[in-house]
Amino acid sequence: MAKFTKMAYKSADEMIFGTTKKPVKYGRDFELGGGMVYPEIVNHPRPGSEETKKSLMREYEKMTQESMERAVTLGFPGLQVELEHVWQMTKNPDWGGDIAGQTVRQQEDMYQKYGIKSAVRATIADNRKPEEENIRDCRNLELALATFESSAKNKADNLSMESVGGKEISDHSIARGDIRGTLFGIGVLGSRDMEFMWKQIVDIANKHGATPGGDTNCAQANVAMFMAGGMLDKSVSHVFAAVTRAIGAARTLTAYEMGAKGPTKDCAYEDPIIKAIAGIPIATEGKTCACAHADLQGNLIMAVTDLWSNEAVEYHDMFFGTTAGCFVEILGYDVALMNSAIALGKEKDLQEMMVYSDMYRDPHTYVVAPAQAYEIGKEIVANNTDYYSRARAGAICAAKLILGDEKMRLSNYEKEDLQRILRELESFPDKEADFIDQCAAIYKKSVPGFNLGNYGL
Amino acid sequence: MAKFTKMAYKSADEMIFGTTKKPVKYGRDFELGGGMVYPEIVNHPRPGSEETKKSLMREYEKMTQESMERAVTLGFPGLQVELEHVWQMTKNPDWGGDIAGQTVRQQEDMYQKYGIKSAVRATIADNRKPEEENIRDCRNLELALATFESSAKNKADNLSMESVGGKEISDHSIARGDIRGTLFGIGVLGSRDMEFMWKQIVDIANKHGATPGGDTNCAQANVAMFMAGGMLDKSVSHVFAAVTRAIGAARTLTAYEMGAKGPTKDCAYEDPIIKAIAGIPIATEGKTCACAHADLQGNLIMAVTDLWSNEAVEYHDMFFGTTAGCFVEILGYDVALMNSAIALGKEKDLQEMMVYSDMYRDPHTYVVAPAQAYEIGKEIVANNTDYYSRARAGAICAAKLILGDEKMRLSNYEKEDLQRILRELESFPDKEADFIDQCAAIYKKSVPGFNLGNYGL
Amino acid sequence: MAIAEVFVRYDLKEELGEKKVAAAKDPLLQKVMDAVVEGDEDNIIALVNEAFKSHDPMVVIREGLVKAMDEVSRLWNEGIYYLPQTLISSDAMLAGLEECERKMGKSMERKGVVVTHTAEGDIHDLGQQIVNALLRANGFEVVDLGKDVPVDDVVEAVKQYKPAMVTGTALMTTTMTAFQKIANRFKRDGIEVPFVCGGGAVALEWVTSFDLGIYGKEAQEAPPMADDAVDGVPWTKIREKYNT
Amino acid sequence: MAIAEVFVRYDLKEELGEKKVAAAKDPLLQKVMDAVVEGDEDNIIALVNEAFKSHDPMVVIREGLVKAMDEVSRLWNEGIYYLPQTLISSDAMLAGLEECERKMGKSMERKGVVVTHTAEGDIHDLGQQIVNALLRANGFEVVDLGKDVPVDDVVEAVKQYKPAMVTGTALMTTTMTAFQKIANRFKRDGIEVPFVCGGGAVALEWVTSFDLGIYGKEAQEAPPMADDAVDGVPWTKIREKYNT
């Protein structure tokens, strides 16, 4: 495994939406990171439609059709469609594969007729249950791999996943504000599982000429972010979520070290850090994913995006058309504004506005702003001796950045919590092996079903 | 009646979002056009909830609550809630009034608790039927006026309407591409009916200390725009819709001549022209009203906005919360981007991007871009001898602007149609009286139920 | 960095060919046909009268007016004609037809009666107006109940006119609920008439959730549906044909 | 022109006062209480053992552990405590409880049994985990079936454990449909148990559309609901209380 040892960009300032060091081409004339931003729509089937393969295929057919048609009717240059699997599509590899095939055919038709650029991303569900089964050898793993195969065979352009390694530990720890377990579950276990999974995904993609896309720390850092919630929520602290995000970046990076090429997954809010390090195109989501969660970095997270997504919207009627068209429209215009800025040579101005809009709204937002993302990335690569060290370095950096900027105002509770987190992070052992021993002892006791063997330990 | 005889702005370039010559204050600390843009959410009740007053009130209570809460949880400085009446709320004046009262109380609570700025707009439905009844003396008029009263008494901050005078003629004509009838129905009859209606609305507002807001040519220019549809639709031509918009501007202006203070209604795509002439704050809608229609000026229509709306979204569940929160979030971030640009002194840069995004997407879009809007406004005020002349002057100006800009590419059909429209417009009589005579003769024959008496003629 | 492409004018890529129209049997009928195809309402009456010199009114109708209107419908369906062209052609065709009927001294037999309305509480009647025009131009007698029509009035009218088909238009989700009430009343009173519902707010799922209901997406569908209804095709079959 | 206000930090306007906690009967119990309130799992066992010197284990439970946990719940409900504080307090409380039970040589009687699960096909079990922790800390025995649990397994477990209440968590609209199937099976087999369903995808309207279903919005609601269930309040009444 070739770990990243230096940054792809010379400075944060060099990073901008629409352009990357390593653009990616696939699909029907589709290029990401080559100077333009594109929208990515994620439609979800209505409950009940998953009952049979036929009804689910019909549901996807309608959703894709309306999404593509809205793009054409408004003159959008291109659109990526993500098939974010409901579990039936992964538990039945032919369902996932056939829906991918159908979606590609629909896009090909539109390409013939109008020349609209397009691509399909298949995001296979990770249904493995680390606290119940051997996640390196279980039926759910077999099915996931078979579904990657069937999707690639059916010409899905991009293969992605939201993998869950280490989740049994991070779930327990995040809910308790326990930074040790969080660092262990994400930084150590999560990264090791990524290595295991992504080797196989990349192999399958290469075999069929698909592009291995990316992963996300949805299962972990998003749990923290999501539980931290809005301004007045009193669940996980927002600073905890911020530090967790930096840890998540170190873990998600593994996919790209294993050969994934991007674009990354939209719900990976650690992606600005990934872009800074790996230089690949990233997908992000913010204000236009309000259908899926309330976002405290609605504009800011566009600052260095290459593919702009809505996370996921359930299919239903609107006063005009359905959600499948509605969200393509909003995304498409968001993207048109970015591309206009690029065409006018004012992309840095627009980026400045995006950042200004949200940077001090919330500490989690703060750490994914380009400047901070870059700093965190630097710490990660500078400490890239092992998964633990780089994740811990990223976390310490995030905590210090927040504490060091007085414009980033914190409530008393949040401030104290962050000081505590930083103290704890600094108190952990220097060696990965020592940290693993420490954690193994603690979490074998408190997390039922936890099994080191799942992570080759 | 004091007609506008000069432009509020010295040039198009002087116009910008968030700032107006004549700001308006009302509600809870709410100011429009005073240097900041705000979002306006329009929620619509689900079918069935309108069956009883109780169930409808409960529906509005839930929608308003979630909208306000999403604004707080994300830290938005303020929010206007529009109550766009379903007919039951206007046919039963106490329903409309009580819902307004309830909404104001909900906002007051939130204001006490968090200090969030807010206001309520009540938009009374115009249920009059010009081809069936005497629209100056009928039950539907009485009910509408009674509902303005009940809303104002219950402290609705802003009173607005989407009035329908002249619709019987414009409907017939727009569907047939007949520019004469369109000019007559909107420019002459529509304007005369506005004069009749808005005198009364302004009186009611003044009596109760409410702000008379604005009107929209939804019933006419939006019919043309909506029927013109997307890029590939073959219904009303897009150039016809563009010219109709200029006519609509001349008509909608009447509300502000009668004393309405703004903000105007969001669905009035003629509003940039109104702002140029009248200098009042305007509400507009674009990409974030994708729930209600597909928009070809998604970004551009933000260029000079003061209040940014979603047109209307039906209440239902999303993966997170409901549409009532989802659309507040998207609007709120759109607005945050504009306010960031203002705070950074880069508002003209952002405006340039918005305009660049869409100006040449469609000829209707073209005429509502600030530069063209200003030119059309100038022609309207320069020809402000009577309703007919100013509307016709605006229309001719719009047609010439489109034909004169070679970057504004047109299909062969659209180009020929626009040349035809311009020829016809130029061939009409110079005197209003002559034009009225001509039209009266034609449309008495072809439009059943058409009655000049409805317009004091 | 390349200049980003902000939008694509797909409409310009799509320019369609010239319209080609079937020829009439002789120059006089050709002129009638041309007037309809061009929507020339001003001259149609004179041209029809010209045609009477060598043709029976029934021939003028069949070989001039109706044939022209068929061409217009085709041009529209092929995307060459826009809606306004179709509507002014209908206007011209109907004016010509009236003249033929005057000449014959009796009305031409219509294919059948259709009752149309816009739902109670709803004044969005533009869709209905287009449906009316297309049905008329296709040979149906339209009983136009107007807009904001109470449920009772629709049921009464249907009892009175015994139409082959009924249509409803609604643009608001809070008014479209009337359609189900109407359908229930029809059922209760044993009226088995196809009830085609359309308009912006209305969706297929909803209309097909009650008996008699058939969803009408585009105004163009109204004439062929009415043809089926007149031919006695039951509502279940019409629904099957258009709604799946 | 004024500098536009881009966002408002309402959270900072909202800073709440210091926490005030009810006092214990004596210094030893006070230490136990403090350890629970502070979530001090490391020291709770030693402190509980200290308390045994002058108190019966049942008193330590009632006057130390349970009383402290009541304070924790109150602090959470008042918005002074955050969720993690509550959960680590529960952990401490449960560790202390175990120690008391060891001392007594028998388990303290639980208020009743609750069966919890996350729906078939769904691995989003965090909500369920929180519900488990809160129920346990509030004196219930929790039978945790885990996540991605087939309908049959839920029905079997309920037959086996005869719980006072059953809960289900689902975060996906395509998995929550299992709840209705479970409720139907309960009905068929004559099991009248309150079935509280929660999780991001789940909405009140849907859960209350089938018998036995009660909607659970926040994890905090689970303990009081279970109290009612144990008290024999029928599901219809529990639904009425929490779902209107």
Ligand code: B12
């Ligand atoms: C123009 C317009 C108006 C005009 C209406 C003019 C007119 N002559 O109809 C005016 C200003 C009067 C108006 C008023 C209002 N409106 Co309005 N209006 C619109 C708008 C912008 C366009 C509608 C339109 O004319 N479409 C063009 C026609 C041709 O389309 P169509 O009717 O759907 O018909 C096509 C097909 O559906 C089909 N079809 C229709 N009927 C049938 C029947 C058969 C048998 C078949 C086969 C086919 C068929 O054929 C047609 C073409 O192929 C829509 C926006 C939208 N998204 O729809 C809002 C909209 C319909 N209005 C809306 C609202 C809320 C209102 C008001 C309540 C606003 C207010 N508070 O004042 C009032 C309503 C008053 C009342 N009691 O009805 C909402 C409705 C929300 C809802 N679904 O519940 C909409 C969706 C806008 C929004 N807010 O999102 N409106």
Ligand code: B12
């Ligand atoms: C974190 C997360 C994940 C993690 C899950 C980690 C975990 N331990 O649960 C991972 C990465 C594994 C994941 C995977 C997937 N996810 Co996911 N995920 C989320 C996310 C971001 C947060 C969910 C969360 O943890 N919330 C925090 C917990 C605490 O909230 P909660 O469970 O709702 O519980 C609260 C209340 O509901 C209540 N409650 C819950 N249960 C009960 C019970 C009772 C009795 C009571 C009283 C109360 C109660 O109490 C809790 C607190 O008060 C959501 C986003 C969202 N909008 O919800 C998406 C989301 C749920 N995921 C989604 C999807 C689609 C997926 C995947 C299919 C993606 C993929 N293709 O890989 C897979 C699913 C695999 C599978 N088979 O399940 C969708 C679901 C769409 C839908 N509704 O159908 C969502 C909504 C995101 C989106 N795309 O919009 N996901």
